[in-house]
Amino acid sequence: MKFNINLEYTPISPVADLPFTESSLSRRISPYVLDTDEIGIALVDIWNIGWENGPCIPELGYELSTERGISHANRKRQIIEEIICPTVNELRKSGVQIFHCNHAFFLEKYPQWNYSTTQEERDSLNKPKNEQTNSSEKPNTEDDIFPPRDWVHFWQGKHSNEINNWEWLKQNDKVYEFIDIPDPAKPQEGDLLVFHHVQFHRLLTERKIKVLFYMGFETDICVQFSDCGMKFMSSYGYMCNILRDCTTTFEVAETLNGLWKTRVHIANIENKWGYSTTSQALIESIRKSERD
Template structure:
């Protein structure tokens, strides 16, 4: 009799556990279905060959994933979208991209509720009303610089003179450019592009730490990048693709919303731009076209 009772209790507990699991699963599915989802197919470059193929570079190629991202976990990061460039060709390319691709993309993304984050350099960010670091800055003495993350080493290394190529290390510096002052003249008064200003719920960040803190507080994990220049600031800023990937974020560059600074050897095919995007795709980051991002936004009611 006791054995039969224990068996009944065991069966009841098992059924109850299954029912609870199904209820939990159902509630999670329901919660997911209630979320607004961004559906994208990020592209990357495979350092692998297909089964049966020889291990040759020519047998490697692109592949795409399929991601359903909660809109609350994604943001569009605009890097250094300024009003000018000191080189004519990058300025012309950037202006065309801004007018034909970035502006329509921003309008639709804002309407869909995708978080927009402007990252225009520290000096530019501090001028914006939407700068997320304004409250912290108010707590500092007037004119104090933006606080930087503390160094893990008490003694800077390499030495400051070596980094600045001064003192005994001046002999390793590049020669002064005769047109440097003219470049500064062209860039004097540099500001955010007049057609790509912060609006509505947009925010502005000055540093990678500010971008990280904002994303952490909002639960953002996926960063879609656009802006200029692909092979410079998009890659190397502390709020750029490389640094933020190191922090653990998924990085997707919108490849038709960016251009790089080319050389006389690469300008004909925009090989610096294409190479920078490929570098990201080959190193655990992704790319997407603006039309693909637009198509993946949740439909408006």
């Protein structure tokens, strides 16, 4: 079923009839005619961190077992429960294909895994990763190296620990053994499970899906740069759009009031990979065509 929708973007170049200044670079609309058979929903890393039955390491406790803090976990849970899940349920009713983009070891236990993957794709998960190679030439002697390696190791290690708190992070890594998709967002019959861009491309090609609407987390990391993220899928030629109210990333004290870090990366997505819209705009556009 075809439907009309205004997708949105933020220009970084002159806009007709407006002065060329930053205050003129506001979000604008671009009309498209899409088909529900040719769009897909990419749910990225929808996890149960922040749920009462979610992953928790006893020696850390509930708060320290969250990935990026309790406020971040609670915000993501609210988005999942109040926006993502209702939106996905509505889109399923309209025949839109739902893709759960996640790590393979989170997905393998679901029955949809077998019809989402081929035997070859499943076998590939058991193969060792290729050894990484470094083509850059090393200086011949330590005396030739600048900046000095011991100084580099010192400041990089200090900075890394200040940012990441490695003592905590090593304990927090155990959380990933217990992560699952939360109950309201679990795969339903007909949904597809995706773990790699080559597999994703195969599934999209088989179904002639050209346009992806992304929901999930984090806006600046996995949504764009995971194995199923926008960077890979855009390289194939797919239009990769973000639903602005269905995503967030971890904020810091300076950005939390207004979720400015999230907003900046949504603008970056509009510049790099595709467009943005809201869950309600997408649903209403499809509903209007169904009524007409």
